Amino acid sequence: MNRGPLIFLAAFLALSGSWYTYVVRPSMQLGRFQQTNMLGGSTLYPTARPGLAQQGLEVYRAQGCAYCHSQQVGQEGTRFQLLLTEAGTNTAEVATAVKKLAPQLAGTADPLASLPVAVYSGERRYDFEAASRTLNALGAKAVPQVVPYGADIARGWGKRRTIAEDFLFDSPTLPGSQRVGPDLASVGLRLPDPRWHLRHLYAPASEVKGSKMPPYRYLFETRRVARAPSPDALQLPREYAPPAGYEVVPTPDALALAAYLVSLRADAPLFSAPMTITSTAAPTADTNAPAGATATTPAPAINQ
Amino acid sequence: MSREPDITALPEPAEPRAENAPVPIWIFTVSFVALFWAMLYFDQRGAWFNPQVYAPYKSLSHLQSFQPPTGGPNLERGRSVYENVCALCHNTDGAGKPNQAPTFIGSEWVLGNPARLIRIPIHGLTGPITVKGESWNLNMAAMGAALSDEDLAAVLTYMRQSWGNKASPITEEQVKAVRAETGNRSQPWTADELKPFE
Numbered sequence: 135m136n137r138g139p140l141i142f143l144a145a146f147l148a149l150s151g152s153w154y155t156y157v158v159r160p161s162m163q164l165g166r167f168q169q170t171n172m173l174g175g176s177t178l179y180p181t182a183r184p185g186l187a188q189q190g191l192e193v194y195r196a197q198g199c200a201y202c203h204s205q206q207v208g209q210e211g212t213r214f215q216l217l218l219t220e221a222g223t224n225t226a227e228v229a230t231a232v233k234k235l236a237p238q239l240a241g242t243a244d245p246l247a248s249l250p251v252a253v254y255s256g257e258r259r260y261d262f263e264a265a266s267r268t269l270n271a272l273g274a275k276a277v278p279q280v281v282p283y284g285a286d287i288a289r290g291w292g293k294r295r296t297i298a299e300d301f302l303f304d305s306p307t308l309p310g311s312q313r314v315g316p317d318l319a320s321v322g323l324r325l326p327d328p329r330w331h332l333r334h335l336y337a338p339a340s341e342v343k344g345s346k347m348p349p350y351r352y353l354f355e356t357r358r359v360a361r362a363p364s365p366d367a368l369q370l371p372r373e374y375a376p377p378a379g380y381e382v383v384p385t386p387d388a389l390a391l392a393a394y395l396v397s398l399r400a401d402a403p404l405f406s407a408p409m410t411i412t413s414t415a416a417p418t419a420d421t422n423a424p425a426g427a428t429a430t431t432p433a434p435a436i437n438q
Numbered sequence: 439m440s441r442e443p444d445i446t447a448l449p450e451p452a453e454p455r456a457e458n459a460p461v462p463i464w465i466f467t468v469s470f471v472a473l474f475w476a477m478l479y480f481d482q483r484g485a486w487f488n489p490q491v492y493a494p495y496k497s498l499s500h501l502q503s504f505q506p507p508t509g510g511p512n513l514e515r516g517r518s519v520y521e522n523v524c525a526l527c528h529n530t531d532g533a534g535k536p537n538q539a540p541t542f543i544g545s546e547w548v549l550g551n552p553a554r555l556i557r558i559p560i561h562g563l564t565g566p567i568t569v570k571g572e573s574w575n576l577n578m579a580a581m582g583a584a585l586s587d588e589d590l591a592a593v594l595t596y597m598r599q600s601w602g603n604k605a606s607p608i609t610e611e612q613v614k615a616v617r618a619e620t621g622n623r624s625q626p627w628t629a630d631e632l633k634p635f636e
Contacts (some may be wrong), residue, residue: 160540163489173506177518211494212504259503266507280506297492406490 164298172402180401182303183394190394193387195308197350203313205398207292210284212408214262216254218312221246222273229422235265250277279410290324291317292400300400315347322399328392329369332384335391337374353388356380453462516596519589523581524597532601539576540569542597549605554635555594556608556616559585580626587613 153366169178194200221228225246233246236253239245253276254265262278269276282294285358296319303306312319325331336354338345354368356376358390366389367381376382384392404411465584485491488498495501521530527539534541542548550553565602566575582590591610598605 159487163487167489209494214504263507278507280504295492295494298489366450403506406492406501408501408506410506 145292160281167299167302169302170299170404170406172404173408178393179404180299180302183397186393187397188303188394190390190392190397191304191308192351193391194394195306197353197391199318200310202310202312202347203316203318204310205317205319206296206309207286207317207400208284209282209287209295209320211257212280212282213255213257214259215252215279216262216269217250217268217277217279218246218253218274219250219277220273220275221249224273228269228272228274231268231274235268237417265339280408282360282407286317289316292320293323294399294403294409296403297404297407299404299406316394318398319400320398321419322396323401326396328389328396331392331395332388333368333370335388336368336382336384337370340371340374350388353385353391355383355385357383451556475538513592513596513599515589518593518602519585519593520596523576523585524593527578528616532597532603539578540567540574542602543603545569548597549603551635552594552606552608552612553616554632555598555636556590556613557620557627557632559590559594560617560620561623564626565628565630567629577626587617 169180171177172179182188198414218228218232221247229246232251232253233240236245236251239251239253245251253269254262257264266276266278284295286292294435297308300319301309332354334341334347335350337349337351338347356379359379359381363381364383366383370376370383442535449497483493483496485495485497491498491501495504519590528534528542529539532542547567561583562580563578564576566573568574570605582593585593587610591608591613594613595607598601
């Protein structure tokens, strides 16, 4: 043992190096995050969750939801899209230009038959802007769009990838790592009704056929209807409904959890996650199905 | 019959010792190739640990290239500025407030010459003024002085194209030109002073 100082130095460097890389640097990077302006405006993102939703985060944590649900959407890339919405008056010239821009439309007789039509879709900004200029010069109206894509986005789990700012007001952050159930990063966007979440927590199979989620009935109270039924009582389908004269009422924990789930909507366009807000209808089909079961599970009915 | 060698007669073998041996050249080669690959990998995806750059973007310039184009009037941005700056007095629906601020809906001051409209938020307006046949005599502060050219253009465009108003958009260049023309004026405008821009 005549290399004591050397071994000490090597161990010290290894430990302090990893401490710096895994603790100090990340906290310097992420600890300084602040609210940022959304793209194209001065609206700040994120905003703190409402109080009840903030309490719901604690329930989410206590019930171990994060063991089966992730809150992180992946993204494989971003592409530009040019949607032709109006052909203008010079339709012959526009049709020729569209055929030249979009090879997939070159064979069709009238590419302007069903507008809007995507005339450019790709990742090269230069081509995209050139196409946009060409069409605008001909008097047509083309809407430029920046669209993130990827497997998670195709499932309808989010509109863009999850970034650190999405968790700015959460402590602790619960991004999860397992996907036994669907990703919840934007569950408030696709299922915005807290009553749906309450029914689903009480009896998952009543809302999603073949759901693997365990029921959380202890978050609810089945009690005899007093003078008048409670306005909070769940409207359950017959096979899950309590016996006549009884009603199922959510506890404050269940209400907080539902408020938290509805508050999960990571859809802001930011500099670090650029995209265009599209006015297309929100995806509804198959979005709440767990990974790998999308084909067989019917879409959840969002009943009032 | 051969004789067994007499082991005890042989000299004792020397203690084994580690000696300096040259490091094989291939180790250097492999390490340099690995280091070079790591350098390229970092250069392509590291973005110098910029906290704003997330995968799938490889660098800040790559991320910048995907920012949505800002061409054309941006009514959403205009609305945001309007509601933060103007709506307190002129109301979110542009109808103004009695004894506080005149209306923007169908107002000749809003729909008229851009050069006149741009001057008002930059320096403010004071004294008597007639809006849609109604007389006002109030003071407006230079609410738009602190706004960027882009924000001011967006908010004026929003005013000219909302609530049933239909007038041409106001561009950043027009705002810039007016700011250059008025120079370092510090006094608010009066309706009479704005006559030449009608």
